[in-house]
Amino acid sequence: MTDFFAPCPRGLETVLFNDLVEMGGQNVRATEGGVHFSGDWALCYRVNLENRVASRVLWRVKEGWYRTEQDIYKAVFDLQWQRWFNVTHTIRVNTTAIRCALKSLEFITLLVKDAVCDRFRAHCDERPSVDTLTPDVRIHVFLEDEKLMLYLDTSGDPLFKRGVRQNTNIAPIRENLAAGILRLSGWTPGTPLLDPMCGSGTFLIEAVQMSLNIQPGIARSFAFEKLLNFDKPVWQAMKQAAIAAQVPPKPLEIYGSDMYGDAMKTAWRNLSDAGLSDCVELNQANILEISAPAEHGIMVANLPYGERMGELDELAELYPKLGDTLKRKFGGWTAYLFTADKAILKLMRLSPSKRTPLFNGAIECRLLEYKIVSGSNRPAK
Ligand SMILES: C[S@@+](CC[C@H](N)C(=O)[O-])C[C@H]1O[C@@H](n2cnc3c(N)ncnc32)[C@H](O)[C@@H]1O
Incomplete structure (x- = not known):
């Protein structure tokens, strides 16, 4: 069982909660701006493919506590990132925080990027490059009071990008x-x-x-396809069944x-x-x-x-x-x-x-x- 968090526009948490329960999510719990749930990887793929309300599906790889910047560096460095993606993949780190006493979130972003790169260097003497525009792998850091959560993004582009509406007028709605x-x-x-x-x-x-x-x-790709645990046969069967059901x-x-x-x-x-x-x-x-x-x-x-x-x-x-x-x-x-x-x-x-x-x-x-x-x-x- 893997833990996930799906952010969504505020005000739609109950709709998303009901969807995730209906899709077979376990430990489904709504919070402001999103819904936590647990399940297997097939569920993660299905939520990415089928859910209309979630903005992303994030895989929670670490939940812990921190006081100082150094605690965050250590928590990130201690994770075996090389088990989840290749050093040839580009990365981007995003940090968000609520009631965080640390001075600079930009500094945390750099620190987390360094810790991931240092882990790879320790493992294979090479480090992944950063690409802030079209990264292969997005790492999300969420700090709430002294709680630290680290997520790997399974969606990539946000899910409101369906790969369909290419032309926009002024003020389109997501x-x-x-x-x-x-x-x-x-x-x-x-x-x-x-x-x-x-x-x-x-x-x-x-x-x-x-x-x-x-x-x-159905018309787009997802970041989970680049993760080392990607189960291609399961995903292909799911996509084919979805196409057949249209x-x-x-x-x-x-x-x-x-x-x-x-x-x-x-x-x-x-x-x-x-x-x-x-x-x-x-x-x-x-x-x-x-x-x-x-x-x-x-x-x-x-x-x-x-x-x-x-x-x-x-x-x-x-x-x-x-x-x-x-x-x-x-x-x-x-x-x-x-x-x-x-x-x-x-x-x-x-x-x-x-x-x-x-x-x-x-x-x-x-x-x-x-x-x-x-x-x-x-x-x-
Ligand atoms: C906020 S936008 C709607 C955006 C749309 N939901 C989308 O996703 O692209 C408001 C729209 O109302 C249209 N509009 C403004 N006054 C109007 C009127 N009197 N009758 C019909 N449409 C009008 C504008 O042309 C604009 O496309």
Whole structure:
């Protein structure tokens, strides 16, 4: 049994906790910003391949205590790194800390890198090189009070990089946050879904992949493939089974629109590059002028926050009209609006039935739920 930690956007820990329990994780324990779990390596591969919410899967190689920099150096040097990866692999060290009394985290990063290199030198007279941009192996140091945790990253690029959405517009949402919002909305494949501010199409692509059983990691590689304990036959069988379980692309009740042509082009290109453009209906339209594409369904939107010139003034005008549009045209629908803008609560003139705090990186946002009853300014009970 191996110990892992999967970080995720803050606010999605419960979703990830439930996923890991369902996937057969042991000792599953949520903490702020992620979930600890234990399991075998096949589970680690599966979480990397299938989970839509985690940002990474980290393998915990050491848990201990420290007081001084020297304690950290010794803890790192004492580990047999050469058993986990080759000296020819490039490395990068990342340090994060909460309530750490040591002066410089940059110094800890250098110290840990030195300790790993010294361990290799002691073993084979050679040391791995550092590559901060595209390292083969990422080592994460986490210090909390006087507790030290060392992790080897099994993901490599963060998991929100699906290897699908290559073209982005301004202010795209991260894929794992978009997937988490879809999960919090309770949307399941088969229910009509509309993103009326679709930008580069992140919600649409996540929803199409979920509908067609396309695993989020199927088009990319992972750092665990470079570790010396990599079990290639297990991984290849898992990937082949995932490919065999995919449903061929077909038209789905998934709808996207955006006011701007450049956004629509980006969304179309992303869907089309992934071979999924026939699955979604795309239209260029102002959110105030669209009609519900089905009698009931789920609307998700990542509201603009003034990223285009002059948009802030327009937004102050947009929100009250948006409340009206929802009431007039979307009775029977539930809308989930994701925003960091607190002004919306007053301006919409529609009371949310739920507000869920969610973080977009360091920015505190809200996912506002509106259950729309035609002509009403109150959410349905
Ligand atoms: C924060 S971005 C959405 C990003 C998108 N979720 C993605 O991942 O790329 C907000 C989008 O709202 C669009 N937008 C702004 N005002 C609009 C309006 N009145 N009607 C429709 N779309 C609008 C912008 O063009 C932008 O693409």
